[in-house]
Amino acid sequence: MTASIPDIVISRLPIYLRALERLAQDGHEVTSSLELGKHLGISSAQIRKDLSHFGGFGKQGTGYKIKYLTEQLRQVLKVEQEWEIALVGAGDLGSAVARYRGFAHRGFRVAYVFDSAASKAGKRLGNLEIYPMEKLHEIISERQIKVAMIAVPAESAQQVADALIAAGVRAILNYAPINLNVPAHVRVQYIDPVIHLQRMTYYISE
Amino acid sequence: MTASIPDIVISRLPIYLRALERLAQDGHEVTSSLELGKHLGISSAQIRKDLSHFGGFGKQGTGYKIKYLTEQLRQVLKVEQEWEIALVGAGDLGSAVARYRGFAHRGFRVAYVFDSAASKAGKRLGNLEIYPMEKLHEIISERQIKVAMIAVPAESAQQVADALIAAGVRAILNYAPINLNVPAHVRVQYIDPVIHLQRMTYYISE
Numbered sequence: 001m002t003a004s005i006p007d008i009v010i011s012r013l014p015i016y017l018r019a020l021e022r023l024a025q026d027g028h029e030v031t032s033s034l035e036l037g038k039h040l041g042i043s044s045a046q047i048r049k050d051l052s053h054f055g056g057f058g059k060q061g062t063g064y065k066i067k068y069l070t071e072q073l074r075q076v077l078k079v080e081q082e083w084e085i086a087l088v089g090a091g092d093l094g095s096a097v098a099r100y101r102g103f104a105h106r107g108f109r110v111a112y113v114f115d116s117a118a119s120k121a122g123k124r125l126g127n128l129e130i131y132p133m134e135k136l137h138e139i140i141s142e143r144q145i146k147v148a149m150i151a152v153p154a155e156s157a158q159q160v161a162d163a164l165i166a167a168g169v170r171a172i173l174n175y176a177p178i179n180l181n182v183p184a185h186v187r188v189q190y191i192d193p194v195i196h197l198q199r200m201t202y203y204i205s206e
Numbered sequence: 207m208t209a210s211i212p213d214i215v216i217s218r219l220p221i222y223l224r225a226l227e228r229l230a231q232d233g234h235e236v237t238s239s240l241e242l243g244k245h246l247g248i249s250s251a252q253i254r255k256d257l258s259h260f261g262g263f264g265k266q267g268t269g270y271k272i273k274y275l276t277e278q279l280r281q282v283l284k285v286e287q288e289w290e291i292a293l294v295g296a297g298d299l300g301s302a303v304a305r306y307r308g309f310a311h312r313g314f315r316v317a318y319v320f321d322s323a324a325s326k327a328g329k330r331l332g333n334l335e336i337y338p339m340e341k342l343h344e345i346i347s348e349r350q351i352k353v354a355m356i357a358v359p360a361e362s363a364q365q366v367a368d369a370l371i372a373a374g375v376r377a378i379l380n381y382a383p384i385n386l387n388v389p390a391h392v393r394v395q396y397i398d399p400v401i402h403l404q405r406m407t408y409y410i411s412e
Contacts, residue, residue, distance in 0.1 A: 005408075006249070007247035007248070008247070008248055008249070008252070010405060010408050010409075011247075011405050013404070013408075014400070014401040014402075014404035014405055015401065017404065018398070018400075018401065022385055041213035041214070041217075042213070042214055043212070043214070046214070076408065077404045077407055077408050078407045078408055078410065079404055079407055083403070083407060085403075091302070092298045092299070092301045092302040092305075093298070093299070093302035095298045096297070096298040096299035096302060097399065099298075100383060100399065101360065101383050102383030102398060102399070102400055103399075103400060106400045106404070107400070107403070107404060107407065108400060108403050146410050147403060147406070147407065147410075149399065151302075154307065170406075170409075170410045171403070171406035171407060171409070171410055173399055173402050173403055173406075177306060177307050177308030179228050187405075187406040187409050187410075189402035189403070189405055189406060190402075191397060191399060191402065192224070192308060193303065193306065193308070193309075193355065193379055193397060194220070194224075194308055194309060194312045194313070194314060195220040195221065195224065196220075196379050196395035196396075196397065197289070197291075197313070197314050197353060197377070197379055197395070198219070198220035198223065198283045198285055198312070198313060199216060199217050199220055199393075199395055200353070200376075200377035200379075200393040200395060201283055201284040201285055201289060201313065201353070201377060202211075202216050202219075202282065202283050202284055203376075203377070203393050204284065204352050204353075204376045204377055204393075
């Protein structure tokens with residue numbers, strides 16, 4: 001494991017991991033940088049180079065063993081075990097996120113839900129109790145939750161982020177359409193449908 | 207404009223565009239590959255190389271004019287005008303997506319909403335009427351809608367995609383946690399929170 005893997009490489013590994021998981025679901029046991037590249041629209045040279053940062057994943061010509069490569073990528077990304085996630089916001093979006101079935105077996109589980117509406121506190125969202133914001137600091141710091149998702153209106157997102165970070169959160173997935181200011185030790189990613197839409201319109205010809 | 211820009215470059219342009227829009231909002235008029243790279247965790251060499259595919263965006267040392275570069279990127283990505291989007295699914299997630307305020311001025315507008323539930327047909331989602339699925343083919347083909355978002359349960363997502371494509375849709379943003387099979391002339395992107403979460407856990411130290 002090398003000390004510093006470029007951010008841009010790390011950002012592609014989850015894409016490779018998802019492609020491998022889908023190949024495995026389809027019954028494949030071995031794949032190649034060529035096959036992966038074809039699925040993903042990434043050059044096979046790029047894929048080989050990215051994976052070479054970790055060494056020993058496969059030899060050119062013989063292909064990659066999907067199970068082995070999957071395990072290695074999970075380890076690199078630290079998702080071989082499940083992270084508990086704190087979700088803030090139990091409105092339409094938060095409810096949909098809490099019910100999202102794509103987390104299972106991929107390293108994450110929504111474990112705590114918070115909402116500022118007094119009317120929601122104590123109610124349930126699926127199996128989870130909705131906690132008031134007043135409980136956020138205590139629960140997140142005591143349970144040592146490091147990962148959170150923000151599904152609140154744009155106006156309150158920064159305030160929620162500040163509270164999460166003060167309680168020890170290190171990684172935030174933000175659904176609100178606003179840029180968050182966070183200290184250097186905290187990572188933020190954005191769910192931004194426009195980024196994805198803009199990746200496709202280029203290809204639409206009249 | 208060169209004929210074939212690599213997919214991987216196109217996939218980064220919306221990220222650059224968003225960063226530029228945020229810099230402009232913060233009052234900046236000029237930026238550099240170094241500054242953009244710092245914001246985005248991408249090397250400045252990569253950014254210069256990506257932008258060089260289109261030529262003439264700026265000279266090394268003098269920086270990029272944000273307004274000009276923004277306009278050029280919008281043109282390349284074909285989002286200088288607004289695309290009407292068809293949204294399928296008016297449940298929790300669909301409602302949240304329809305209300306998302308991040309589309310404005312970025313090239314997209316949710317224009318039509320469809321839902322399979324008879325109880326929802328004719329009701330409103332914000333300003334929009336919810337149409338039954340039976341109307342999907344007619345509306346999408348007549349209005350020549352090319353872009354759609356799928357916010358239905360995983361079980362029905364493929365069937366919805368098939369109907370959208372049959373009606374002429376060329377680009378699908380899929381919120382359902384399922385891989386869609388589409389013909390070669392159709393693009394699909396996925397909203398997958400796990401990809402974003404996995405991009406952050408690598409950086410969380412114990």
